[in-house]
Amino acid sequence: MDAFPLLIAAGLLAGAMNAAAGGGSFVSIPAMVFVGLPSVAANASSTVALLPGTLASAWAWRRDFRALEGTSPRVMAAISLAGGLVGATLLLTTPERAFDALLPWLLLTGTLAFAFGRQLGTALRRRVRIGPGTVLAAQVILSIYAGYFGGGVGIMMMAVWSLLGEADIKAMSAARTLLVSAANAVAALCFALAGPMRWPETAALAAGAVVGGYVGAVVARRIPGPWLRGFVILFGAAMTFVFFRRAWG
Structure with missing residues (x-):
């Protein structure tokens, strides 16, 4: 099968997933690998290809952005920018064979975060209350992860932020979109x-993702949220299985 139709189709699906529920990198990175890109190049190319849709989402959320309890928006943004740079640098210095072995575990981490991140945040909030300093420290780690790979990082951020207290879900969604975009x-x-x-x-992937992002936003209004999340989780689990088989084979 020719690579470019496959990548355009993958971009459509990844853009739609990002617009509707998240998890587009579970499609875009495997697609790049399947058409023959080395895993580090696939990860880097996927990040660049999906960026326009991510920035468009951040622009759409800009009016809903508010400071999380006890934190400074400027500090959170600076941490996200610096963390993204550190994560990207780490990726570029990771040997190809090491990243091949690590990629299935990254996919597994992202899938588990997507599947259980919200429930974990809710369960921990009943038992734990953390301060802004801990949230800032966690943001450093999560931002580095976002620059390095990023699968499920938005869910991870919201799970951590929920431990500050009863944060407004719209404010957290806006903060997640803007900081992950940064x-x-x-x-x-x-x-x-x-x-x-x-x-x-x-x-090719970016062209599909732009169209998919628009279509995904339209479709998301008509499909129940749990169905969308279930699809992302199942797809992420399938890709995790495939890449574990690939690594061990």
């Missing part, structure tokens, strides 16, 4: 300037 934007810039990019494949 980390991804810095990582994408780093990859575009210094990374092992494959631009034709990136352009």
